[in-house]
Amino acid sequence: MPTANQPADGKPAAPTQRTRDKAQSRTRMLAAARRMFQRHGFEAASMRQIAKAAKCTPGALYVHFADKRELLVAMMDEDFALLSAGITACASIADPVLRLSETGRAYVRFALEHPQHYRMLFMTQKPTIEPESYCEIKHGNPDKDGYAFMRETVRQCIEQGRFLARYRDLEMVTQSCWASAHGFVSLYINYGEDPWVEFGEPLAGAYACLDMHMDGLTGGEFSRLVSSQRGGNP
Amino acid sequence: MPTANQPADGKPAAPTQRTRDKAQSRTRMLAAARRMFQRHGFEAASMRQIAKAAKCTPGALYVHFADKRELLVAMMDEDFALLSAGITACASIADPVLRLSETGRAYVRFALEHPQHYRMLFMTQKPTIEPESYCEIKHGNPDKDGYAFMRETVRQCIEQGRFLARYRDLEMVTQSCWASAHGFVSLYINYGEDPWVEFGEPLAGAYACLDMHMDGLTGGEFSRLVSSQRGGNP
DNA sequence: CATCTGAGTGAACGGTGTTCAGCGAAAGTG
DNA sequence: CACTTTCGCTGAACACCGTTCACTCAGATG
Numbered sequence: 001m002p003t004a005n006q007p008a009d010g011k012p013a014a015p016t017q018r019t020r021d022k023a024q025s026r027t028r029m030l031a032a033a034r035r036m037f038q039r040h041g042f043e044a045a046s047m048r049q050i051a052k053a054a055k056c057t058p059g060a061l062y063v064h065f066a067d068k069r070e071l072l073v074a075m076m077d078e079d080f081a082l083l084s085a086g087i088t089a090c091a092s093i094a095d096p097v098l099r100l101s102e103t104g105r106a107y108v109r110f111a112l113e114h115p116q117h118y119r120m121l122f123m124t125q126k127p128t129i130e131p132e133s134y135c136e137i138k139h140g141n142p143d144k145d146g147y148a149f150m151r152e153t154v155r156q157c158i159e160q161g162r163f164l165a166r167y168r169d170l171e172m173v174t175q176s177c178w179a180s181a182h183g184f185v186s187l188y189i190n191y192g193e194d195p196w197v198e199f200g201e202p203l204a205g206a207y208a209c210l211d212m213h214m215d216g217l218t219g220g221e222f223s224r225l226v227s228s229q230r231g232g233n234p
Numbered sequence: 235m236p237t238a239n240q241p242a243d244g245k246p247a248a249p250t251q252r253t254r255d256k257a258q259s260r261t262r263m264l265a266a267a268r269r270m271f272q273r274h275g276f277e278a279a280s281m282r283q284i285a286k287a288a289k290c291t292p293g294a295l296y297v298h299f300a301d302k303r304e305l306l307v308a309m310m311d312e313d314f315a316l317l318s319a320g321i322t323a324c325a326s327i328a329d330p331v332l333r334l335s336e337t338g339r340a341y342v343r344f345a346l347e348h349p350q351h352y353r354m355l356f357m358t359q360k361p362t363i364e365p366e367s368y369c370e371i372k373h374g375n376p377d378k379d380g381y382a383f384m385r386e387t388v389r390q391c392i393e394q395g396r397f398l399a400r401y402r403d404l405e406m407v408t409q410s411c412w413a414s415a416h417g418f419v420s421l422y423i424n425y426g427e428d429p430w431v432e433f434g435e436p437l438a439g440a441y442a443c444l445d446m447h448m449d450g451l452t453g454g455e456f457s458r459l460v461s462s463q464r465g466g467n468p
Numbered sequence: 469c470a471t472c473t474g475a476g477t478g479a480a481c482g483g484t485g486t487t488c489a490g491c492g493a494a495a496g497t498g
Numbered sequence: 499c500a501c502t503t504t505c506g507c508t509g510a511a512c513a514c515c516g517t518t519c520a521c522t523c524a525g526a527t528g
Binding site: 294 | 479
Binding site: 041043119122123125147167169171172175176178179180181182183184186187190196197198199200204205208209211212213214215216217219220 | 275277353356357359360381401403405406409410412413414415416417418420421424430431432433434438439442443445446447448449450451453454
């Protein structure tokens, strides 16, 4: 039963007035949702507010998105390209220790620039683990890709003997790298506005955490490498 | 206007039937709220569910707690006391570097032994809590406030020149210590059961993260200190 | 005993995410 | 062109949510 939008032969159909309108609506809704989510957070932003900002009724949102969470996920998919871009930019760095450090920096920059997105990805309780719907079908789980990228870099560091001898457990070291990036930014996202803790410039704090961790892993070689790089290439 | 509960002279009144009932109700409500918050999270747990679990009506909750947020705060106060007890138990350790390390270890043990408590305390998005609503007494007092205790220890480390020269910012270093403990345990609590990250023994991983961080801060002096301690006192 | 007090009730208010019969204009078909 | 089908969208609901409030009535007070 071919439709105008998706013919049976799979060839792209000529965009009709209706399909163009629908795409436009979707874009408008997504933009409105981004504004609301970033301004008020996921819970506080309501579908009615988003609908009003997108100049439609709440029900219309459900034509394009199954539920509120999918609206957020669709929104995050767009911005996730930034994290992927940052990480793939690090892939060109030859030295695995420096590459690992830069990967962490790209990671924390993403977290601090998109705190609400980061919260949804890495700080919320996953309701249920659905292996089919989440992990594989979703054009490759970006979390797993990032993790795998980091693990591969860690593997090279270990193979080249760049880490202290006691840090040989690939999974554990990879997780410690992830944790060194996640720890500070997740605390900042939760308590950055809290008067209870006086946070300074978050990026500086996050970078410092990464550096301390890298020095702990390498026995201080990381800092010496960085300063020699800086001294050698002024 | 003295009441049976709080006479004007400040002397404790004899507990009447009513005051005992009220305290009992409060305790029952708090226990029900803890169950619900830990099971479903702050947002998903509803006042109606809590009321049903506490065998009362939703309105009765508002006799004891101003709103949902205050119910959470009352619950967190109890859990914080448990955590603070574990942290301040390290106060007897003379060496501030070792004391800081042991503080971190106590922190991650609490997190891994009470993952639901920890999630509620440090991993959920909380409504902003004004300082005046919070226990002012605890805030800033190293005996009661774990963060203040850690900061005081960090201050001693800095004053004794135990950290590398570039780590002189008291707040930032304290936050990095917190982050080094929080990072791994929060990831483990979220992804420990997830099939796409293979976690090993969580306590070992968390301790390793702490050690790397301490070595990064001290330029490796921490590990040398620990091994000399171990060698000196076998 | 009469009086007062206050913990608890139950219904309501305005919000929330989500669903769905039906509308009407665009698209497809003869 | 006229007829039928398609489908994005509306508006009204549904079942919840946190919170309020007039009211009740057992226990404390005098």
